[in-house]
């Protein structure tokens with residue numbers, strides 16, 4: 001199984017999105033503390049690592065840790081807003097350090113919408129320059145997009161733009177907004193979409209990509225809102241293949257190991273043919289309405305077949321439906337034997353990894369930087385009309 005781990009290398013950022021779910025903390029990493037986490041992924045036999053944040057390019061030792069992870073045999077990726085990658089020299093340094101794939105996040109190709117979502121002007125040009133630089137130095141580019149209230153109606157227009165202007169981009173990822181943490185939690189009214197708001201434009205976007213031979217994944221969208229492309233759901237693929245994900249959060253959550261991909265289900269889900277392979281409604285913040293879920297009656301095994309026969313994951317072994325069903329049934333029985341989890345615990349107890357791994361640290365210098373950053377972010381929040389997250393010290 002192609003397990004990929006996440007390391008948040010910093011938690012500050014040069015943008016200020018009103019729906020950020022991982023805002024600034026006083027925790028910091030140095031090379032030594034990141035190396036321990038890379039070594040752990042190697043020991044677990046992970047395929048790769050995703051360096052993320054905050055904005056990971058703001059860590060001064062990013063090329064060094066990318067090089068180390070590459071030398072350890074991991075496939076090294078990064079999620080970035082592209083601002084620093086618009087500098088050719090920096091892009092070249094990361095390519096030479098072994099960075100193989102970069103997810104550049106762009107929410108809207110409308111500059112006004114993008115500026116409103118980013119809290120900063122001029123980000124689109126930088127992100128486009130980052131796309132070109134990455135391509136020039138041989139780093140594969142994927143586009144990441146958080147689905148939110150402001151871009152919900154033009155996800156397909158974004159795709160038409162990329163197909164026309166950046167045809168070399170072959171893979172796209174959507175994440176529906178996670179309204180449970182950070183500024184996303186306190187600014188739900190401004191940014192959390194209704195599922196119905198984006199259903200049509202997401203469908204058009206996926207259809208365009210499918211017809212053009214591109215690949216894509218969609219995260220945190222219930223399958224009833226992407227039935228024709230259910231096989232592209234990140235949660236469904238992980239449920240089907242029994243994959244896990246480890247995220248090293250640079251905050252008090254520390255390490256979270258996720259093996260269960262189901263979230264909230266409604267009464268409608270009980271009669272739905274996709275219930276067993278659907279992640280349901282991702283919402284710990286009561287921002288989405290479970291009343292928007294509706295059962296679908298499509299063949300579950302047709303979705304499964306498409307996933308298990310995907311040649312893009314050569315490490316997956318159970319290629320026949322019979323072999324898959326046997327394995328899946330055993331996993332279902334194991335899951336049913338587990339005690340039910342309280343809804344309000346985040347992360348749930350069984351996802352917390354106990355052990356010697358310490359994720360970053362809070363130093364006196366880190367605390368000072370955090371306090372200064374919070375002050376400047378608080379001013380930005382006032383100017384932009386968004387709220388600061390709970391517990392933010394100002």
Ligand code: SF4
Nearest residue numbers: 222224269272278294
């Ligand atoms: S009704 Fe429930 S189980 Fe069925 S696709 Fe929608 S969220 Fe998933």
